[in-house]
Amino acid sequence: MNHTPQILLVEDNPNDAELTIRALKKNNFSQALTHVKDGQEALDFLFGVGAYAERDIKEQPKVVLLDLKLPKVHGIEVLRQIRANPDTKLLPVVVLTSSREDSDLVNAYNLGVNSYIVKPVDYEKFTEAVTQLGIYWTLLNEIPLEK
Amino acid sequence: MSDEPDLQPESDALKRAEENVRQLVLELAAVNEELDSFSYAVSHDLRAPLRAVDGFARILVEDHAAQLDDEGRRLLSVIQREALRTDQLISGLLIFSRLGRQKMVLEPIDMHALVQSVFDGLAARSPERKLHLDLRPLPPAMGDLAMIRQVWWNLIDNAIKFTQGRDPGEIEIGTQTGEGGELIYYIKDNGEGFDMRLAGKIFTIFQRFHGEGQFPGIAGLGLGLALVRRIVHRHGGRTWAESEVDHGATFFFTLP
Numbered sequence: 099m100n101h102t103p104q105i106l107l108v109e110d111n112p113n114d115a116e117l118t119i120r121a122l123k124k125n126n127f128s129q130a131l132t133h134v135k136d137g138q139e140a141l142d143f144l145f146g147v148g149a150y151a152e153r154d155i156k157e158q159p160k161v162v163l164l165d166l167k168l169p170k171v172h173g174i175e176v177l178r179q180i181r182a183n184p185d186t187k188l189l190p191v192v193v194l195t196s197s198r199e200d201s202d203l204v205n206a207y208n209l210g211v212n213s214y215i216v217k218p219v220d221y222e223k224f225t226e227a228v229t230q231l232g233i234y235w236t237l238l239n240e241i242p243l244e245k
Numbered sequence: 246m247s248d249e250p251d252l253q254p255e256s257d258a259l260k261r262a263e264e265n266v267r268q269l270v271l272e273l274a275a276v277n278e279e280l281d282s283f284s285y286a287v288s289h290d291l292r293a294p295l296r297a298v299d300g301f302a303r304i305l306v307e308d309h310a311a312q313l314d315d316e317g318r319r320l321l322s323v324i325q326r327e328a329l330r331t332d333q334l335i336s337g338l339l340i341f342s343r344l345g346r347q348k349m350v351l352e353p354i355d356m357h358a359l360v361q362s363v364f365d366g367l368a369a370r371s372p373e374r375k376l377h378l379d380l381r382p383l384p385p386a387m388g389d390l391a392m393i394r395q396v397w398w399n400l401i402d403n404a405i406k407f408t409q410g411r412d413p414g415e416i417e418i419g420t421q422t423g424e425g426g427e428l429i430y431y432i433k434d435n436g437e438g439f440d441m442r443l444a445g446k447i448f449t450i451f452q453r454f455h456g457e458g459q460f461p462g463i464a465g466l467g468l469g470l471a472l473v474r475r476i477v478h479r480h481g482g483r484t485w486a487e488s489e490v491d492h493g494a495t496f497f498f499t500l501p
Contacts, residue, residue, distance in 0.1 A: 113297035120304070167289075196292045198339075199285070219292055219332040221300040221325075 104130035104236045106159040108140040108176065109194075110168050117221065118163070118194075121228035127236060132159070137171025140164070141179055144186050158189055161212075161235035166195040166202055174202070177209045188242060190235055194228075277345065284342040288335045295335075299328040337468040341450060344475055349389040356383035356430075359390075360418055363397045367405055375412050376405065381419030384428070386500055392476045393500075399469035400432045400496055407436030407494060415493075423499070433495040438488040447486055448474040473498070 142148035146155035166173035408414030450471035488494035
């Protein structure tokens with residue numbers, strides 16, 4: 099049995115989460131999605147601790163969609179910890195945020211983010227962006243088996 | 246027994262005054278910085294609810310179209326349109342705020358070539374318009390190239406928009422010499438002009454002089470001239486305008 103999602107969505111805003119999940123559902127990506135609501139929960143999930151102690155962390159999602167302005171642990175810190183941990187350092191991480199702030203972009207790229215997407219306000223463009231992300235990172239992109 | 250006892254308090258007062266000015270400059274810089282980061286934060290935090298307004302209105306149309314009549318759908322389209330327009334206003338605010346924080350790199354600028362290339366670029370976007378540019382010789386200037394290009398872009402873009410319906414749209418760009426030999430740039434058009442009673446407000450952000458939809462795009466948000474003023478002020482210059490309704494407008498700026 100494999101319960102590992104293809105996509106880990108880290109998003110605290112329930113509306114943004116609903117819109118993202120809806121866009122993915124339209125393209126049949128949603129069964130393979132897990133949604134966590136803050137930075138700490140994201141780290142617990144990925145590292146298999148706390149509420150996720152039972153999880154087999156050898157199985158990781160194909161991509162993490164990471165918001166930046168998150169409660170408890172900021173998205174940039176989540177990214178830093180993902181890259182610092184040997185088990186997750188190669189994990190594809192896509193920042194999906196409202197911030198186009200230069201310092202956020204520079205920090206994310208310095209920490210080896212795989213992509214940085216600014217969420218469009220226009221729902222059609224938003225759906226289009228999320229759909230493309232889903233196709234690209236879960237179907238087209240290849241990741242190394244050995245970490 | 247000389248003048249010293251008199252001089253001492255005077256230089257003390259001078260020092261205090263200098264210290265006061267230094268303090269005020271520091272406070273002003275801090276307030277400016279705060280304002281910029283405030284408008285930046287507001288702009289970002291406003292986007293998430295807007296995305297929800299547009300998105301959920303769209304979902305209502307997609308999932309419940311059968312229960313909606315034409316009027317219901319029209320009302321929803323108003324909600325969506327206004328959400329997207331608010332987003333454009335926020336984008337404008339962000340550009341404006343970023344402009345205040347961005348570092349300036351001063352370099353010599355070939356103003357003549359710059360104006361010609363900006364005009365050519367903008368004229369190519371309106372191939373249906375008959376436009377005539379009378380470009381007088383412009384001496385080289387010192388400034389931040391990207392910002393000064395933005396100044397000309399907005400001024401020429403405005404002139405092209407305001408001369409809609411003129412055949413041809415005439416735009417004249419040149420310099421004048423002001424008091425004390427100051428170099429003044431001007432751009433004059435034969436467009437519809439504006440009421441001089443509004444001249445004081447025309448460079449204010451989100452101040453528009455034309456009905457909605459008449460001039461779509463970012464300048465239609467009342468941002469273009471506000472950006473011009475902000476850039477010119479950052480260079481230490483001034484902006485002003487003269488016009489008569491139906492007899493064109495002239496915009497002026499200086500770059501010390």
